[in-house]
Amino acid sequence: MTLSDQSDVLGTPASGPDSRAELDHLFSVTYEELRRLASSVRRSDPRASITPTALVNEAWLKLAGSPEVAHTSPTHFKRIAARAMRQVLIEAARRRQAGKRGADELHVTFDDAVNAAATDADGLLALDEALTRLAAQAPRQAQLVESRFFGGLSVPETATLLDVSESTVLREWRLARAWLARELAVDA
């Protein structure tokens, strides 16, 4: 999955890379940085808790000076990072699932299964699918959820990103959340 696979309206950012290829490259770079950060935190303290928000902020600090990110605003970066973060988490969730089902012995499975976490993995995958469905109907709202939930954007940041008021952000979030809740209830 790359940015260009998503049938979502990214819009023309006020600043940032313009072409598809540049966006994809930025996405790749961000994805890799997020994973690196996650694993390095892990390595230094196995019990440390990592929030996606913290990771995205760290990634911005790390990449802010690099050429790929040179023309990107923090907000725009975080939107892309949110997408990348989503992918990182979804992939991790899928691996959890696969491990649980005992699939793919040839490949290395990395964790000692934690049941509670496994439930979360399922839930996350369901949420991801629901979010994709939402994007088909209400792309901007889906993006809002993705940015806030996976990217940890604050309400003011989200408002800037979507160019709406903060109260609009909150209202739209509420409806989107309700929609997702309904979808997930149906699935369960």
Added chain:
Amino acid sequence: MSWARLQSAFDAIVDAPEHRRDAMVRAASHGDADFERELRELLAADAVQLPLLDRSNAEWASALLADTPWPEGALPQFGPYRLVRLLGEGGMGVVYLGERVDVRRTVAVKLLRDAWLSPARRARFTTEQRALAQLDHPNIARLHDAGTLANGTPWFVMEYVEGLPLHRYCEANACTVPQRLQLFRAVCSAVQHAHDQAIIHRDLKPSNILVTADGTVKLLDFGIAKQIGEEHRDSERTQTGLRMMTPAYAAPEQVRGERVGVFTDVYALGVLLYELLAERLPLDLSSRTPGHADAMILDTEPEPVSRAARAQGADSVAAMRRSEWNDLDVLCMTAMHKDPTRRYRSIDALLRDVDHFVAGEPLDAHPDALSYRASRFVRRRWRESALAAALVLLSAGVGTTYTVRLGRARDAAVREAERRTRLQQFTLALFTGGDEAGPADSLRVVTLVDRGVQEARLLDGDAAGQADLYATLGSVYQKLGRFERADTMLQAALIAHTRAGSRDSLTRAAFLLTLGDLRIDQASYLGADSALTEASALVASRVSTRDDPAVLLQSRILGAVGRRQEEQGRYDSATVTLQQAVARYPASDPDPLVRASLLGELANVQFYAGHYAESDSLNRLVLAAQLARSGERHPAVAEVYINLGATEFERGRFVEAERWYRQAIDIDSAFYGGAHFRTAAHLSMLGRTLVSQERYDEATGVLQRALDIQQSTFGSAHPRVASVLNELGNVALKHRAFDSADAYFTRMAKVYGAANGDAHFTVAVALSNRATGYNDQKQYARAEAIYRDVVRRFTNAQGAEHMNTGIARIKLGRSLIRQQRWAAGAAESEAGYTIVARQAEPGVSFLQAARKDIAEALLALGRPTASAKWTKAWEDNAPSKP
């Protein structure tokens, strides 16, 4: 269902009191049953708990993101490879001893723990690894296989090598300097092999270079460094956290995050050599913070290796003399130069100098050498040198100065030969960002380019990138002189550009401009016109007064059109077009080189049109621009001096010409050392001015110097050598040193014969000049014999109607007439006259000579009237006294 409608209804109702909701829902629905149901469900869902979204994502995210390493006891297996035991942990990842279960082969398996490839990059990974697996060299550890695990971790399966890292091996075996240099040589040749396949290592260091017990050098980890971000290479991690060690072998461009290239590996090998000789690293980065270490790599000059070795008390010190250490200083510093363009251009160049050192010969690297980047002045140099070449070949005449319309007399073959050599040299500069190289490297360049073509074909999925690559390859082929291939490449670029669906008309126009330029070089003017016209139209639709890139492109397109007109000899049109090009050039001066090159082109046109004063003032503008840009001591300035000198020469102002040429040569010598072929070309021109001032001895000295240089650079069987021999022969003729002249011309014929084949017209020119000598000595019979041969040769090589054939016949006629064989002589002279008169200006010396001879012959044959007509024609065309 309109989301907006849902949203506003939802907003209004969700916080409303319970008892009012029902009514509000019905009101908002306007009888739309689907809408109502949706709204009710969503309002209800608002109350539902969604733990995932509602509570902090910290816990589950942490758990998900935790990729713990596999427990020691259970080493994984993937594909046919089984991990046996851990061999070591390095900065990049872990290395295991492994085994291929089906074939029972021992291998090394490397897992890059922190190189999380994004999904997009995983796809490319396989293709890249396949390229690396092709590397087959006794000194390179073979890559057997590669892939990614499910979580994206790249793994590599390589030949298992048991040995010591290079520096430890040298220590353990107390290797002498010659031994260390031999090991170094093996490393270099392995890296060069990889470069031939267009693979750059990027992470050369002693730990990647193992030496086995029997002394075989093995390089590891080719191309692996490409998979990871630069800042994570060579870092050491401990249990408690990260400790970053900035790579000691990182080149400045790597630290800056810029493009890497062949020159990056050259740098690393320079550091390696330093370490081998001094037994320590050039820069002490161990106790620095990463930021400080980076700054040191970029700015701090290391101590010369000789001093470092002495300070370190290295064993190597006592073993060598001071002069040898000086050479090693130069070797190391050139390889390790902070400016990539000033390093050795390739590993081969570095190797050559190592060989020079070992053999006790002087190095190629010059301690003061500054680098020179290929620039758009390339074309100007051809023109000027083609001019020089044309003058040289035709100047062996009857002894007086003359003017020939160069536009028509210019010989395509000579131009081509000149161009090929120069172009090959510049292409190397293109590839390695460095100075010009000698001819032997050109094969490698061609391999790189051909490989680039293969890679371009693989890029079908990325049409825009493919277009760019094809266009670049096109320029390179053009510079190599392989015009047909270049043309194919550029057309492929245009097709790919269309396929990319790009509406970027400026890029397309730029491709078309390059194609048009190329076609001018191929002298296919119709094709050039069609490309340039299309380019022009594309830009015209885009241009507005503030759009500088578009305006600049327009200016360049006009420049190309002007050049096309110039090539066809349409100097008036060319002048107008180029003046327009200059006028169009944006006032913001975005690219001074373009402007200077337009002015330079205009200067050339004026020169060919014979407007020397205008040409001179234009060249002075170019000179000013170039001086402002690069200062006095730069080869581009030397080139302008040469053009100024050539103009003065044409105006007959030999003293001034000499002054300009000497200045140019001064710069050349400072830049390239006294023994560079460019200096030789300029020395030849200086020689000519000295000849024109009748300072024959000095001229001979200068030309002899040029000859020596050309010989040592190109070998004795090269056209450049022949052309200097020609000059020397002419000088000898002028002061009547006939034996020398004969020797020079005879040798010239031999050299041309060896270089171009005996049937080539240049051999005929040499023989013709030789015959002139006999003519001058009044040995007409001998001259006649040679001239007959010469006429035959020219006829076969260039056609009966060619100017050279005509001139030869005039000379043959003269030799006959001098023997008083009037009829035969007149016939030859008249035949030659007819041919030459069609192509040259009437006042040309050959024609004058012919007129005189024919008049004399006709008189002797008893035809005074006819004779008088020729005499009159001679008078009419006699040059007026200054």
